Amino acid sequence: MPRAVKPEATADAPASVGMRLTRQRQILLDLIDKTGRHLDAESLYHLAREKDPKLNRVTVYRTLKLLKEGGLVDELDLMHQAGEQHYYETRRKQEHAHVICLSCGKVEEFFGEPLQKLRRQIELHFGFQIVLARTEVGGYCSHCQTMRAREMEEAASAVAPVKRAPAARVRRQR
Numbered sequence: 001m002p003r004a005v006k007p008e009a010t011a012d013a014p015a016s017v018g019m020r021l022t023r024q025r026q027i028l029l030d031l032i033d034k035t036g037r038h039l040d041a042e043s044l045y046h047l048a049r050e051k052d053p054k055l056n057r058v059t060v061y062r063t064l065k066l067l068k069e070g071g072l073v074d075e076l077d078l079m080h081q082a083g084e085q086h087y088y089e090t091r092r093k094q095e096h097a098h099v100i101c102l103s104c105g106k107v108e109e110f111f112g113e114p115l116q117k118l119r120r121q122i123e124l125h126f127g128f129q130i131v132l133a134r135t136e137v138g139g140y141c142s143h144c145q146t147m148r149a150r151e152m153e154e155a156a157s158a159v160a161p162v163k164r165a166p167a168a169r170v171r172r173q174r
């Protein structure tokens with residue numbers, strides 16, 4: 001007797017991409033979906049190993065590539081703040097911009113209507129069909145701005161004491 005298949009069983013799975021989710025893909029996808037953060041491949045590898053100690057690095061890297069190609073995760077470089085590192089995040093999240101501090105590397109996410117508006121304007125302007133949009137903004141967070149201002153003040157005051165009235169005392173020589 002054939003077992004009844006629950007129609008909801010695959011409701012969550014991205015069947016549309018026609019990708020069979022093997023165990024390692026499911027582990028990685030779950031990790032990326034659940035963590036609200038932007039993790040690099042190496043961190044994901046260590047987290048995945050906690051779930052399945054048999055996973056090796058090559059499989060994890062290859063799986064990440066497949067997930068990206070299947071449109072299930074986004075690969076970000078976050079302004080190369082930490083070198084050539086790439087980060088992964090779920091595509092189930094609402095579109096957002098990444099706001100990256102170039103000093104401490106902190107990453108904030110900006111969600112909001114302006115992004116959708118920009119998307120619509122670009123589509124209208126070029127008659128373009130946008131599939132993927134990535135917005136990155138680099139700068140200094142409020143903490144780092146304070147630190148930088150202080151550093152600048154210190155640097156300025158280190159130079160300042162050399163204030164001497166020049167030519168105030170001219171030694172007369174005969």
Ligand SMILES: [Zn+2]
Pocket residue numbers: 101102103104105106140141142143144
């Ligand atoms: Zn900062």
Ligand SMILES: [Zn+2]
Pocket residue numbers: 038089096098109
């Ligand atoms: Zn993000």
